[in-house]
Amino acid sequence: MDKPTVGILHPGSMGAAVAGCAAANVSEVLWCETGRSTASVERATQFGLTPVAELAELLDRSDIVISLCPPAAAEDLARNVAGHRFAGVYVEANAINPERTTRIAGLLEPAATVVDGGVVGSPPVHGKTPTLYLSGPADSTARIEALFAGTDVRTTTLGTEIGKASALKLSYASFQKTSRVLVALAVGMAREHAVDQELIELASRRTDSYLSEPQYVAKTAARAWRWGPELQEAADALAAAGLPPEMLRAAASTLARWHDVKDDSGLTLTDALGRLAQP
Missing domain, CATH: 3.40.50.720 (NAD(P)-binding Rossmann-like Domain)
Incomplete structure (x- = not known):
């Protein structure tokens, strides 16, 4: 053939x-x-x-x-x-x-x-x-x-x-991407009060926690231009299923604060958190 x-x-x-x-x-x-x-x-x-x-x-x-x-x-x-x-x-x-x-x-x-x-x-x-x-x-x-x-x-x-593959992709993305947005917010709050290292140490006692690896925040910021629209799609899928979409829409809105650092591989955690606090 x-x-x-x-x-x-x-x-x-x-x-x-x-x-x-x-x-x-x-x-x-x-x-x-x-x-x-x-x-x-x-x-x-x-x-x-x-x-x-x-x-x-x-x-x-x-x-x-x-x-x-x-x-x-x-x-x-x-x-x-x-x-x-x-x-x-x-x-x-x-x-x-x-x-x-x-x-x-x-x-x-x-x-x-x-x-x-x-x-x-x-x-x-x-x-x-x-x-x-x-x-x-x-x-x-x-x-x-x-x-x-x-x-x-x-x-x-x-x-x-048709639709099964899309549903699985967005179901996974809903957790995978939103959890990293929550890490950014948690670390940003802790850093504002000078307890960010204590937060990371606390999280590191638990297994499989993004919170113990805040270096992912900068990577998340660089990917925000793609992830935000994807989470909006996932929010639409939640709404279509009769489930509340507000949390994913808020995560997408948070990602939009990083829209100007598209694919910036040199971004640091400090830079990413600074842009998140002062868009």
Whole structure:
């Protein structure tokens, strides 16, 4: 059987690394370079992705398209793809709530086949092995599993229902990301009263506590531009389930105070807490 061609929309830190893993099992991985940043070009080159000039060309040549972009852009991107009458398999792998995933499936079907996806974990570099959870038509999820066979991206299929993968991703993110926001607030309060070291020592007596490792606060601040919108999606999912969304919306609002330190790997705990206290 001929190896498929895959298109990635768009090669951010996660998308580029995931696409790079798939490259081992496909004929080539395409990405659209028009309007993208220098950083995107560098990532795409690093992972051996093939540039094309226009989205139409990417869609015409691709058997499978993987969408990994900021949550807010997911529907507009899908609508753009639908406008080109893409007829392959579309993996909606963004951190969006199940209702939005279902709407996107409605935009693309029946011309395309939609697979719901959710990536849990860090990008597959430096030994990291994230899991791509899948749900959707069995033959299509099997094709996506084959893309990543033997790579650092693990796959788990949850069933045939669109929305399951998105729900699992956001359920996990609700805890994983909000807990780190709470660490920032707790350490910030303790530091204001000069008891931050005592707080960390207290937390370190317990196992698996983010509070004992406040260095993660700076990492959280650098990722806030992505995590805030993701928690808004999770809040929408809570509201749709009849559950109170206010805590996640507050966490997203807190993350917004760090919007200007996007991907700043040099940020310190002191800098992050200072920006949190004085946005």
